[in-house]
Structure formats: structure tokens, C-alpha cells
Amino acid sequence: MSTATTAPPARTKPALQEPGSRSRIPWRMIFLGLLALLFLTPLLWMASTSLKSTAEVSQADLSMLPQDPTTEGYEKILGAPQTPVEQWFLNSMIAATGQTILVLVVATMAAYALARLSFPGKRIITALVLATLFVPPISLLIPNYVIVSELGWLDSLAAVIVPGAAGAFGVFFLRQFFLSLPVELEEAALLDGASRWKIFMTIIVPLSRPALATLALLTFLANWNDFLWPLYVLFSPERLTIQPGLSTLQSAYTTDYATIMAGGAIASIPVLILFLISQRFVIEGIARGGLKG
């Protein structure tokens, strides 16, 4: 690994020192290209295995490409009453979309208050909210299970939509963004007699579209991929979201990996598509969430 780390800087300005042929061989690109291929391989195996027949995955000879491509695995899993993948998919869509909307509404308003309004107790609230960023989520698992059960939400989508929206990340993230916006526009609008709510809706929200898009994507992805919490709070087969649902495939189909990989592919396709069309927002969001300030 250490050679990999040191090699690249050597080629930042090779032409200046050695105009010879060495700089012509794009070692960096070859190295990265091969590594990227290696990173893609597991995904390619998932895709190809999902298109094999049950017989083919269990035979002695494996090949990267399916010998006789079939949608057998998909058909088997989409019709199964004990493993209703299409229902899990729908549940996950509802949960992830629902939580994203909830976070956008609630966190945007709270972040605006913390960034722009002065009111009694603001410092304490801000400090409390930020401090909980350090609280490991595991310490909330057991008590939140009891609370959700008291609310009658066990085995319902409310359990995977609402509690997760209380996290401090969205508020923190947007508050940082709002603090970076110039106040002049709001001052002008106030002088014109605009209400606080109108300012929020017509100035702040439109100006914050990129930040809101980033937060929406990160929230959607995190909810879609959440595993630990839904695994315990949902239990009926038809109520599961896709991640805990997938984990039941292992016991349902044991080594019928064509069918299991079909389930994996179904769960992966929406997030991969979402990532491909929005990778700039996702990647910048993570870089910014980590580094801002």
C-alpha cells in the first residue's frame, strides 16, 4: 500500500524533469483502472448470478457469465408469499420517502430558527442538539424500542420513519448552510413587511436547494440501507423493509444463490441509479458534512 501512496505525487509534474518516455506510460491510470475493475467484480458477480438458473449456481463449474441467462431467480422471488420482495421494496420506498420529507420539513425549520432567530433558551437547545451528535446510536436502541412499543408502532412503518428523523445531523447540516447565507436579503424583505414565514418560504428555501437536495439524498440512502433498527422493530413478512427482508432470504433459500442474488439486485438497483444520477450531491455532501467548519 505504501508504494501506492507514494507513487502518485511523483507524476504530478513529470514532464519538467524527465521528458523521456517514462511519463508516457500512464501508470496511475493503469493502477486505478485495475483496482476499479477489482471493485466492480463483486457487483458483476451479483448481477450475473442473479441471471443464472438454480441448477447452474450449484454445479461444479462456475462461469462469470450465465451460460443460459434466465429470470428464474427473479420470478421465484417476486411471487413468493414468505419472502414478498416487491412488498419490501414498496415498504422501503414509503419509509425512505416519508422520512426524507419529514426530515426536510422539520430540520429545515429548526435549523432556520437556530441560525437566524433569537429566542430564550436558544443556546441551550443548540448545544444539546449538537452534543447528541456524539451519542452513539446504540445507546438509543433499547429505550427507543420500548418507546415505539408504547406508541403502538412496533411492526409498522411509523417505527422506521419517525424516530430516525429526530437525529441531529440534518439540523446541524442545514444550520451551517444557513449561517453561510448573507442576511441582506432577509433584512430587505423584513423592511418590506414580509412575515417570517414568507421570508423562510420565498427566500431561504429556494436559496438552499442544493443543500436540501444533498440532505434529502443522504437521508433517503441512510433509511433505505438501515438494517439494525428495522430488523428488530418489524417482524411480519409483509411489513419488512428491504434490508431486513433480504436477510431472511438466507434461511429461506439457503444455497440457492441465484434467487438470493436476484433479491440483492432488486434492492441495489434503485440506490445505484439514484447514486449515478446524483453522485455529485452525494459525494460533496459527505465531504462537506465531514469537513465543513
Next chain:
Amino acid sequence: MATITPVSATAPAQEVRRGGGRAPNADPAVMRAGLGTALLFIGPYLVLFCTFVLAPIVYGLWISLHQWDFLLPGKPFVGLQNYVDLLTGGSTTSETFWNSMRATAVFTVLSVPLLMVLPLALAVALNKKFPGRNAVRAVFFAPFVLGVAVIGLLWRYLLDPNVGVINYYLDLLGFERIPFTTATPWVWLALVVPTLWWTAGYNMVIFLAGLQDISAELYEAAELDGANSWQRFRHVTLPGLRPVTIFVLTITILASANVFGQPYLITQGQPGGETRSVIMQIGEEGLRRFNMGSASAMSTVLTLALLIVSAICLSFLRERTPKEQKR
């Protein structure tokens, strides 16, 4: 999601003080608002925050002081007994708990160095424009957007002792088949490699952002001084990345210490509970056997351990930064 933020939260905390003091004088009209208006904006979030973050923190501690069987009506108060049981050992619960702490520590020690070095190498290699750079970056990052259940099933297949892809190729090349998912030390490989594949891209993205903040002039100056590539990496890149490195180290240690899906799905704790992580243990004890009192005590012990680790990492950040500036 909370894992994305710990370090950044330190800077804003200072800003709160600054902002709170300054703003009323600088732009009073914009800041001024009635309590009603403020409540309208922050109220909905506060309700959620109090119910699902603040209250559970206290409630969890309260539960840990009881013999709290979720399914039984009586939940007798036992004081610190759950903690005493855990810390003094002797019971089977405490034995499995400390085994799971050990397994988690082993996983963390094995995975964190790789999760620092590979992403840093990738970031340095990608920190220069070349055709296809964004595509390559997307490929390294892509596994991260897949949920851990997909990662688990996929690698369970690739590593399957009998019909798995990797063993098929080992066989083909004349090696013996390896029981990756059932025998030590292979089980650790079966947890670390998928984790590396899954999350290296995440750390890489943060390193890349950090690299872009290092001024190009520093590299030029170093080159004029005759520094070779290793020296430039050692004396410009690494010091410039120090805060980012500490941040990535912190979130990576925390993420590894909270490992759950990989051992739950890939090794299923095998062999004989050896790879059962502490989160698996807490879930099992509290939400399958419903011994919530002892499970909450386990959570508290783990939480304290994680807070200590974060504090140590963050203190590095605070101590080193002023020295850097003085130089």
C-alpha cells in the same frame, strides 16, 4: 448518519458562542422574533428530538438499573446490579458480553488500519485530473450506497465454503478450499475484506476533499527545495491532512466498533460465537431475549468506551493544531 459529523461539530460549537454574542448587535432586525414564531419553527423538531433522542438517553440509563424483562409486568429496581454482574463476571451473560467486546476489538484493530491506508492511497492517486477520474471515483464509492444486507448476502455467496466463487477459483488454481465463514482465522478475513470494499470509498471521499484544501504552492515550494515525491507526501500532504486524518480515524474506529451486519450475515457469529460483535450481543440480549436491563447496561458500557475513544481522538486534534500554526 450521525457518524458523518463528530469532528465538524466541534467547530460549530465555538461558532455558537461567537454567533450568539455577535449577531444581535450586527443584524438585530433579522434576529428579532417573537417566542411564538421561534416555537413555530423549532417546535416540531423539538418534539421529535425530545421523544426519540433526549428521553431515550435518560430512559436507557433508567432501564439499566432494573431487572427489566420487556414481556413481564414486574420490573424490579436492582440498582447497579446489572453493571456489577457485567463487570465482575462469573455469569454466562457477562462472559458472552466480554467475548463480544473482544471480537469487536479484534475486528476494529484489523479493519481500521486498512480503512485508513487504502482510502488515503486512492485519494492521493485520484487527486489529479485525468480522463475518467470521476467514473473511477464513482466506482470506488459505489459499494457504499448498497445496504449492509446486500453486502452481507453478496459476500456470503462469494466466500461460501462449498459453492462460493472465491473457493471455486482457489480450487481451479490447485489450492485447498478455505472455510472462510466458519473457521478462524479466516472468519476475520471474511469480515474485514467486505467491510474494506464497502466503506473504503466513503473515507476516500473525505480524504479527497481534504487534499483539495492543501495549497498547490506548498507542493511547488517543496519541489523547488528539491523534495522528492516521498518527501512531499511525508512533509506536505500528511501534515496538511492531519485534521482530516484524525476525523476519518475517529469515525472509522466508531463505525468498526459498531459493526453489526457483517458478522450477523456473513459469519453469523461463527465459530462458536467468536465473531459475535457487541452490537449483535446487545440486540440478542435486549430485543430477542428481552432482558432489557442487562442489555441497557451493556449499551452504557459500550457507549462510555466509545465516548472515551472519541475524546482521545478529538484531543489529538485540539493539541496538535496550535503547534502546527506556530511552526
